[in-house]
Amino acid sequence: MSFASLNPNLQTNLAALGHTTPTPIQSKVIPLMLRGRDILGAAQTGTGKTAAFALPILQMMGEGNESEIAKPQALILVPTRELATQMTKAIRAYALGSNLRILNVFGGVNIDKQIASLTKGVDILIATPGRLIELNKQGHIPLSKIKYLVMDEADTIMDMGFIREIEQIIDMLPPARQTVLFSATMTGSVKRLSEQILKKPLLVEIDNLKAADMTIRQIVHPVEAERKSELLSYLIGSNNYPQVLVFTRTKAIADEVSAYLKESGLECLTIHGDKKHGARDRALCDFREGKVRILVATDIAARGLDIEGLDIVINYDIPHIASDYIHRIGRTGRAGNEGTAITLLSSVESLSWKKIETMLGKKVVIEAVKGFEPPITDALGKTRGKSMSKEAEKKGKTAGAFGNKRKREPVQPKFIGKRGPRVAREEPASKKPSPKKSGGRGR
Numbered sequence: 001m002s003f004a005s006l007n008p009n010l011q012t013n014l015a016a017l018g019h020t021t022p023t024p025i026q027s028k029v030i031p032l033m034l035r036g037r038d039i040l041g042a043a044q045t046g047t048g049k050t051a052a053f054a055l056p057i058l059q060m061m062g063e064g065n066e067s068e069i070a071k072p073q074a075l076i077l078v079p080t081r082e083l084a085t086q087m088t089k090a091i092r093a094y095a096l097g098s099n100l101r102i103l104n105v106f107g108g109v110n111i112d113k114q115i116a117s118l119t120k121g122v123d124i125l126i127a128t129p130g131r132l133i134e135l136n137k138q139g140h141i142p143l144s145k146i147k148y149l150v151m152d153e154a155d156t157i158m159d160m161g162f163i164r165e166i167e168q169i170i171d172m173l174p175p176a177r178q179t180v181l182f183s184a185t186m187t188g189s190v191k192r193l194s195e196q197i198l199k200k201p202l203l204v205e206i207d208n209l210k211a212a213d214m215t216i217r218q219i220v221h222p223v224e225a226e227r228k229s230e231l232l233s234y235l236i237g238s239n240n241y242p243q244v245l246v247f248t249r250t251k252a253i254a255d256e257v258s259a260y261l262k263e264s265g266l267e268c269l270t271i272h273g274d275k276k277h278g279a280r281d282r283a284l285c286d287f288r289e290g291k292v293r294i295l296v297a298t299d300i301a302a303r304g305l306d307i308e309g310l311d312i313v314i315n316y317d318i319p320h321i322a323s324d325y326i327h328r329i330g331r332t333g334r335a336g337n338e339g340t341a342i343t344l345l346s347s348v349e350s351l352s353w354k355k356i357e358t359m360l361g362k363k364v365v366i367e368a369v370k371g372f373e374p375p376i377t378d379a380l381g382k383t384r385g386k387s388m389s390k391e392a393e394k395k396g397k398t399a400g401a402f403g404n405k406r407k408r409e410p411v412q413p414k415f416i417g418k419r420g421p422r423v424a425r426e427e428p429a430s431k432k433p434s435p436k437k438s439g440g441r442g443r
Contacts, residue, residue, distance in 0.1 A: 005034065006059055009097045014055075017093060023048035028204045029180075030056050036178055038198045043206040044184040044330045053150050053180050054091045060148075061123065063098045070101055070121035072141065074148040077129060077169070079156040079300075081106035081277060082284065084126045086306055087152070091124060100124060105141070107131040108277040115140050129157065129165035136172060143172045149197075154183040154190050159321070160300065163189065170197055184330075185323040215333035217340045220353070220366045225346035228316060229260040232344065234372050235314070236266055236294065243287070244312040245305075246296045247328045249320060257316055258296045268294035299324050305331060315343040318352040325356045 003011050003022060014020070022030065025047045032039055033056035043049050057074050078084050088104040095102060104126040105114045111134070118140050125132075125141065135141045151157065157166065179198055183190045194201065223231045236244055248254040251272040258270045269283040269292050287295040288307060297305075299319055313332045319325055332339025343364075345353055357363055 003055075005031070006055060009063075010055060010058060010094060013094055013096050014051075019051070023052075025049050025204065025206050026052045026055070029053060032202055032204070033057070033178070033180065034059065038178060038201040039180045039204055040194050040198060040201040041180065041182040041204045041206075042184070042186055043182060043204075044326055047206055049152070049182055050087055050090050051094065053152075053182070054087075054094055057124070057148050057150075058091070058095050058098070058100065061100060063100070069119075070123045071145040072122050072125040072143065073145055074124040074150070075132075075143065075146050075173070076124070076126045076150040076152060077132070077157065077166070078126060079128065079153050079160055079162070081108060081128060082271075082280065082305060083153065084128060085281070088126050091126070095124075102126070105131045105135055107134075111135070129162045129169060133165055133168055143169075144174060146173050147177055149173060149177055149179045151179075151181045151193075151197075154181050154193065155185045155187050155323070156300075156327075158187065158189040158193065163193075166193065184327055187323070215338055216329050217338070218329065218343070218364045219340065220343045220345050220364050221369050222366060223344050223346060223369075223372075225348060228344045228346070229257055231369060231372055232257065232314065232316060233261055233264040233266060235342070235369065236261075237264070238371065241293065241312050243290065243293050243307075243310055244295075244314055245287075245307065245310060245331055246294065246314045246316055247319070248296060248298055248316045249318070251298055253317065254296050254298055261294060261296070266294055267292050268296055270296045272298040273300060299327065306334065307331060308334075309337075310334070311339055313339065313341045315341070317344070318349045318356070322352070322355045322359050325359070 003014055003019070006014075025041065025043045026049075029039060029041060029049070029052035033053065039053075041049065041052070053076075061073060076087065078087060084104040084106045088102060092102050100123045101121055102124045103114075103117055103122045105118075106128040107130050111131070114131075114135065115138075118135070122141075127141075132141065136143060151166075179201075181190075181194050181198060181201075221231065221235075232246065235241075246257065246268075248257055251274050254270050254272050258268050261268045269286060271280045271283050275283070283292075283295065284305070286292045296316075310332050313329055315325070315328060319328060329339075329341035332341060343353075345366075
């Protein structure tokens with residue numbers, strides 16, 4: 001297939017963007033959507049799926065009517081504001097030269113500005129579920145004219161707990177519509193959702209794991225968990241990576257890693273759920289433009305990000321959900337380009353890593369880092385880490401490679417006032433009784 005089935009304006013815009021040949025997902029989805037079929041698509045980001053569903057929608061909607069205040073005919077639901085912003089930019093580029101009005105709405109920003117934009121009309125709306133429901137209840141987004149519904153990153157939407165919001169939105173939409181659902185992984189919740197909202201869908205599947213194998217070199221570096229920050233700094237500094245995206249499991253670890261890198265002289269920025277929308281936007285913009293070469297992010301904040309030319313992704317730790325590994329490494333090796341995904345693996349994460357290798361269906365090469373000094377040990381031969389995880393410290397244990405727990409000695413209460421009668425207390429067998437003071441009597 002080529003783009004010849006699309007109207008001249010779309011073809012011109014695609015050529016200007018450098019898109020001359022459809023990707024596999026586009027070759028399969030575009031003809032089916034133009035025939036009006038519901039679709040269940042299994043494909044990760046970076047495969048060209050935004051164009052796969054946006055181009056046929058733009059084709060079927062035509063040029064739009066500039067003389068009327070438009071009501072939305074196409075609704076695209078996404079899990080995060082970053083993905084909403086990125087998708088809006090892409091679809092506007094495809095629709096250049098038409099009268100179609102393309103807007104997005106999402107939480108975390110001033111709702112009044114969004115309301116002001118909506119009063120001017122909208123043809124295609126990209127939205128996160130929570131803000132869409134809020135604006136609909138206030139009467140600013142009528143959904144009675146929706147002809148096309150797209151759910152992108154459906155697995156992430158489910159993981160974020162939006163199932164009730166999705167059910168509310170579906171009830172607001174006219175039943176006579178074309179529905180397309182895309183997901184990187186076909187989890188049980190995604191399959192159940194597809195059965196509820198799709199009518200006789202056609203399954204379009206792109207082998208995500210095979211695609212990752214073809215374009216992404218995957219490497220595992222073993223390291224004591226308390227020395228991960230050291231190794232991360234060493235890798236970035238010694239290899240002089242021009243641009244690297246670092247993933248962490250939690251917001252607290254993201255902040256901790258960022259602080260360590262800055263102390264090491266490596267400028268970096270951080271994005272996660274606690275960052276305000278403006279700060280996240282500025283961080284992404286600076287990273288894309290090369291003003292800063294290191295971006296530390298959590299899984300949710302980085303879902304769907306498209307960083308052109310990104311060569312290196314580093315997994316500081318293993319994701320909570322094995323399938324998130326595919327989302328992470330999919331930030332590199334996009335659109336057929338080559339990339340490298342590095343995972344810093346401690347022995348306490350070995351079980352989680354085995355699940356990922358089972359999912360991949362292969363063993364990933366494990367390489368010790370040349371030039372990285374051996375662990376620092378104390379007089380008793382125990383490893384002394386320099387960067388123990390704050391979260392682990394709060395739980396009273398190290399984040400060490402061997403999972404050794406640091407036991408805290410019980411704090412004896414201070415006595416106030418008169419001391420009561422002594423009560424015999426059994427000491428742990430491993431604890432030797434303290435010697436009696438010379439010249440005194442036991443009390």
